[in-house]
Amino acid sequence: MSIALDDDQVLQALNAMQQRAMRLAPAFKAIGEAMVASTHERFQDKEAPDGTPWAPLSETTVERKGHSRILEGESHQLARQISYAASDDALEWGSSMIYAAMQHYGGDKAEFPHLWGDIPGRPFLGVSDEDREEILDVLSGYLRRDF
Numbered sequence: 001m002s003i004a005l006d007d008d009q010v011l012q013a014l015n016a017m018q019q020r021a022m023r024l025a026p027a028f029k030a031i032g033e034a035m036v037a038s039t040h041e042r043f044q045d046k047e048a049p050d051g052t053p054w055a056p057l058s059e060t061t062v063e064r065k066g067h068s069r070i071l072e073g074e075s076h077q078l079a080r081q082i083s084y085a086a087s088d089d090a091l092e093w094g095s096s097m098i099y100a101a102m103q104h105y106g107g108d109k110a111e112f113p114h115l116w117g118d119i120p121g122r123p124f125l126g127v128s129d130e131d132r133e134e135i136l137d138v139l140s141g142y143l144r145r146d147f
Contacts, residue, residue, distance in 0.1 A: 017143055027142035028091040032084030034134045035093045035127075042124045043079040046070050049126030060117055071103055071122060078103060094125055 005011065046054045054070050062068045071078055077097055084093035094100065102112075106121030127135070 016145075020143055020145070023088050024142070025086055025088045027138055028086035028088075029084075030138045030142070031135050032086045032091050032093055034138065035091075035131060036082050036084055038128065038131050038134075039082045039093070039124055040079060043071060048123040049128040049131070051128070052123075054122040055120035058117060064116065071124070 042049065048054065057065070057068050057070055078095055078100060081095045081097050081100075082093065083096065084091060102119060104121060104123055104125055107115060107119050109115045109118055
């Protein structure tokens with residue numbers, strides 16, 4: 001199927017939308033801010049992006065730390081170090097903390113002998129259903145020139 005359109009105003013609008021779609025950094029920055037905020041909420045709610053609650057700390061960990069707060073070390077640095085990087089063609093967000101992957105994915109003492117026990121994964125990065133809707137809203141608004 002082919003449609004021929006000879007309307008300057010419509011063609012200009014389509015061209016402008018195409019140009020904006022090639023320069024997504026402003027939209028990706030807005031999405032990055034939203035994903036950082038969403039990740040911070042996960043630390044508050046103690047749940048994965050899919051809504052699954054994080055595994056509680058083991059008794060051994062509670063004894064060693066002196067508290068039962070999950071992923072809340074003395075400095076709260078893991079949650080504080082969530083950041084993003086946006087460009088015209090990519091968005092990345094995560095933590096610069098060296099132990100972030102271990103906390104997110106978990107690890108077994110057999111594989112990582114320095115651990116005092118197995119660490120269950122407590123996913124904090126990812127896209128929830130709410131995040132997905134936010135991403136779509138931002139992209140739609142950006143292409144409509146809402147910002």
